[in-house]
Amino acid sequence: METLSLIDHARALGSWIYHAIPDWVTGTVLLTGAALVAASLCNWVIGALSRRAARYGDVAAKLAARCKGPICALLVLAAVSAVLPVAPLPGSFAYLIGHGLAATLVLVLGWSAMNAVDLFADIYVSRIRFEDDSNNLQARKHVTQINILRTAMRTLLLVMTIALALMTSSSVRQYGVSLFASAGAAGLIVGLAARPLLSNLLAGIQIALTQPIRLEDSVVVQGEWGWIERIGSTYVVIRIWDLRRMIVPLSYFIEQPFQNWTHSSADLLGTVMLYVDYNVPVAKVREKLREVVAGNPKWDGKVAGVQVTDLPNASVELRLLMSARNAGVLWDLRCDVREAMITWLAREYPDSLSRRRLEMVAS
Template sequence: MADFFPDLERLRLLVYTVGVVLGSLLLGWLLKRLAFWLLGAYHRREPSLLAQSVLLHLSQPSAWFIPILVLSFLLPLTYLDGRALEVARRLVETALLATFAWGLVKTVDVVEDLVQHHYRLTDDDNLRVRKLFTQLQFVKKLAITLIIFVATALILMNFATVRKIGTGLLTSAGIASVIIGFAAQRSISNLLAGFQIAFTQPIRLDDVLVVEGEWGRVEEITFTYVVLRIWDERRLVLPLNYFIEKPFQNWTRTTAQLLGTVFLYTDYTIPVEAVRAELQRVVQSNPLWDQRVCVLQVTDSKERTLELRCLVSASNSSRAFDLRCAVREQLVGFIQQHYPASLPKTRTLVEAQDQPFMPAPSED
C-alpha cells in the first residue's frame, strides 16, 4: 500500500506535465488562429497584398512556430527536472529554431510577392524589371540557403557532441575553410559565375537568346544552371559557366526592339518600285510593325534572279518573326497575282537549225 501512493503521485505529475504541454500547444494554436482571423478580417475589409501574401505563405509555419513558442515559455511550469527537463528543453529549442527558419524562408516569398506586384514583367518595355527580377531570384536563393545554413549550425550547437561543428560553421574561419575546400570544384565555380551573372547581367530572366543554334527565352537562373525555354516548348539546360566562357546571342540585351529581314528571289523583269510600294502598304496595315523601319533594297543580282531584301522592325523578337512571315506571304502573293512573269525562271535559247526533228524546208 505504501508503494501505491508514490506511483499515484508520479502518475499525477505525469498527467500534469502532459496537460501543461498539450495546453501550451493548444493555447499557441488558438493564438495563431486568432491572429490570422483578425488579419483575414482586415484583408476582407481593406484588401492588401501584404496581408494576402502573409495569409498565403506564413499560415502553415505559424501554426507550428507559435504553439512551440508558447510551450517554450511554459515549459518551466512542468514538474520535469534534471535530465528530463534538459532533454525537453533541447527538443523544444530545436523545434523552435526549425520552425522559425521555415517562417523566415516563407517571409522571403512574401517579399518576392511585394516586389513582383510593384514591377510588372509582362509589360512591353520591361528591361529594368528583368534586371531587377534576375537579381531578386539569385538573392532569394542565396538568402534561403543562408537561413538554412545558419539554422542548421544553431541546432547543432544545442548538442554538446557536435557543438564544435556548429560553432565552427558560424565563424568566419570555418566558412572560409569550407569555401577554400570546395573552390576547386566545378559547382563552386558555377556559383561564382552565378554571382557574376546576377550583378553584371549578360543574361536576365525573359531575355531572348540564341544558344547552340536554338532560339529561346531565359526561363530560370539557378545557382548552377540556366533553363532556356525553346520556341517549341523544349527546355535547354546549360551550366552558368557557359555564359561566361562561350559566345552567344542576346537579342534583348539593351532593348527588345529588333529588325527582321525577308528575302525574295525574282526574275530580272520585276518592277522593284511596285514591290516596294506594296511592302509599305503591307506593313502599315499590320499592327505588329512599330513604324521605325520599312526598307526594300536589291541586295544582290545572281545569275538567274534578283535578291530583294525587305527590312522591317518590331517591338520584340516574337513580333518581328510573325511580321516577317506576314510580309513574306503577302509579297509572294502580290507577285503571283500581278507579276507572274517575274517569278524566277530559267531561260534556254535553242537555235532552229540544231534541231534534228525539224522538217526540211520545202522546195516549192
C-alpha cells in the same frame, strides 16, 4: 459518514494514480498540454488580427499571413520552455528536450527571416506596373533581380539556419568540426560536389546585378530560339517556340556566348530573301513592299526597304528589310511579306521569277 468515505476513497484513488503513473508520462502530458494551449491561443489571436488586418489593404493581410506560422511556433516554444523546469522528467530526458527546443528556436527564427524576405519581395513586385507592350524592359529587369536575389537569400538563410541548429548540440558540433577540418577523401568529394552548386549560385547573383538575361527575354541558345520562362537558383528554363523546354545552368550565361534579342529593346529587324530574274523591276518591288507592310498591323512603321545584295547563279538576290516590335511578331510579319510578294510577282511579273536558261547553238 458516507460523504467522508467517498472523499477518502477519491483521495486514495488519486494518490494511487499519482504514484502509479511514471514521472515521464506526467511531464509529457504537461508539455503537450502547454503546447496545445499555446497553439489554440495563437490561432485565436492571429485569426482576429488577420480579420482586422484585411481592412487595411493587401500589405497588412500578407504580413499577418506570413507571421502566423512563426508566431504560433514561438508561442508554443515559449510555453513548453516555461513548463519544462517544473515538469517531473528525468534529467537526461529534460536535457534532450532542452536541446531540441534550442535547435527548434533557431529553425523558427530562420523560417521567420525567410518569410520576411518573401514578404518584402512580394510587396516590391506587386508595385511594379507591367505595360501592355512587350518592350517593358525596366519592369522585367526589376522582377528578374528580385526573384534571383530572393532565391539566393533563401538558400543562404537555409544553410545558415541548419548550420546554427546543428551547432546547438555539442556532439553534432564536434562532429561537424572534425568533418570539415579533415583533409581526407570525404572532404574532397564534398568540395567537388558543392562546386557546381556554388558556381551557379554566384552566377545567379552576377546575373541579377549585370542583367545579361531577364524574364521573358527572347534568346537563342545552342541554335534554339525561345523565351526565358524561369530563372531558378541553379538553372534557367527556356520556353522554345514549339513549347519545348530547355534547361540550362545559370553559369552557362556567364561563361558561354548566346544571343539576346531583347537585351536593350524588343524591336527587331527581319529579312525576306527573294531570288528572281534579271528583268525584275526593283523599283516596283520597293513600292509593293511599302504597300504590303503598311497594310499589315504587325509592322511597327520604322523600317521597310529592298536591297540588291548578290547575283548568284544567274539570278538576282533581293533582301527585303522590315521591322516589328518583338521577335514573335517579326516572324509572322516575315511570313506574311514572303507570301504576299511571291503572289504579287507571280501575278504581275511572272517573267521576273527565277528561271534557268538554255541556249542551243547550231554547229
